[in-house]
Amino acid sequence: GENVEQHPSTLSVQEGDSAVIKCTYSDSASNYFPWYKQELGKRPQLIIDIRSNVGEKKDQRIAVTLNKTAKHFSLHITETQPEDSAVYFCAARDFGNEKLTFGTGTRLTIIP
Amino acid sequence: DTGVSQDPRHKITKRGQNVTFRCDPISEHNRLYWYRQTLGQGPEFLTYFQNEAQLEKSRLLSDRFSAERPKGSFSTLEIQRTEQGDSAMYLCASSLDTGAGYTFGSGTRLTVV
Numbered sequence: 001g002e003n004v005e006q007h008p009s010t011l012s013v014q015e016g017d018s019a020v021i022k023c024t025y026s027d028s029a030s031n032y033f034p035w036y037k038q039e040l041g042k043r044p045q046l047i048i049d050i051r052s053n054v055g056e057k058k059d060q061r062i063a064v065t066l067n068k069t070a071k072h073f074s075l076h077i078t079e080t081q082p083e084d085s086a087v088y089f090c091a092a093r094d095f096g097n098e099k100l101t102f103g104t105g106t107r108l109t110i111i112p
Numbered sequence: 113d114t115g116v117s118q119d120p121r122h123k124i125t126k127r128g129q130n131v132t133f134r135c136d137p138i139s140e141h142n143r144l145y146w147y148r149q150t151l152g153q154g155p156e157f158l159t160y161f162q163n164e165a166q167l168e169k170s171r172l173l174s175d176r177f178s179a180e181r182p183k184g185s186f187s188t189l190e191i192q193r194t195e196q197g198d199s200a201m202y203l204c205a206s207s208l209d210t211g212a213g214y215t216f217g218s219g220t221r222l223t224v225v
């Protein structure tokens with residue numbers, strides 16, 4: 001089955017700097033890659049996603065890039081703000097398969 | 113419709129007891145998923161429904177676990193003879209179709225003592 005690895009497990013950045021979180025996946029058939037943000041005690045919330053026919057997608061300060069050949073994808077947050085502090089999870093889904101396989105999460109801390 | 117609702121938010125039970133959780137998905141969503149999340153880990157897939165049909169079950173879902181979605185709307189997840197290892201956050205999610213992202217509920221936190 002699919003295996004998703006996520007790095008780093010913790011990340012601290014100064015407010016205003018950029019943060020990058022990286023994930024790799026094992027199954028070349030995976031074609032959908034969402035990113036979720038989970039604040040303490042709250043539900044995971046979808047913040048951005050990308051499909052395998054696209055190399056990059058951007059939404060304001062958040063962007064995701066996908067390298068299908070290398071089987072990795074990354075989340076980029078620019079101009080970080082204190083409210084960006086949370087745990088971020090990447091995930092991957094096979095074509096024709098309903099389940100998402102999640103990474104182990106990255107705890108992002110924005111230092112004011 | 114304010115999103116995916118789960119009930120209860122918290123459940124403390126003694127080992128060996130049975131528990132049942134409920135999930136109400138977004139009304140127009142035909143797909144419903146159950147995941148389990150333990151501290152410091154990402155959500156792990158348990159099972160999913162398309163309308164009332166349960167189409168996939170994880171090996172994590174032992175015979176003590178059963179899920180239903182009788183009318184294709186709300187779903188229940190029952191755990192029989194609970195064990196301490198069942199302590200986790202149980203998350204429900206729904207989506208409109210296979211190409212869409214999930215919307216998660218706030219989860220039910222189960223503590224088995």
